[in-house]
Amino acid sequence: MSAKALSSKKLPAGFGELQVWENWIEPDEMKRAERQVSVSVGDLGDFYRALLPHAGDIYDYLAEVPLDQDMKEEDLSLLLLAVALAEVADGVEFYAPAANAPEALPRMVPLHDSVLGWRH
Secondary structure (H helix, E strand, C coil): CCCCCCCCCCCCCCCHHHHHHHHHCCCCHHHHHHHHHHCCHHHHHHHHHHHHHHHHHHHHHHHCCCCCCCCCHHHHHHHHHHHHHHHHHHHHHHHCCCCCCCCCHHHCCCCEEECCEEEC
16 A cells, blocks of 8 residues: 555544544554654543544454455545554553653654565
8 A cells, every 4th residue: 555645534434433533544654653752642542542442343344345456545544543543552552651652662664574675
């Protein structure tokens, strides 16, 4: 999936309650990481606690989305919201109620394996 801009961050029917968290819908991995370290631990916890009760429904819905064709933007928005939840979970579960995110987190650079070896 490329980090293209979304024309809409609207969520699928049945997930309207989560629309208030649309600012967490971000296709770019580095922008998601920047957001995580730019908000308070309390804000991370609020997001986590709001989405966690819906995680099963989100995953059940996404399991039915065909992956062999382009995703509808609303499905992609829901997927990206689920990705954001997964990415903040460690910080909330392991570091809350700490006052700040770990110092190493802002320096996080995603590494991706390739057939030619590790690169970033």
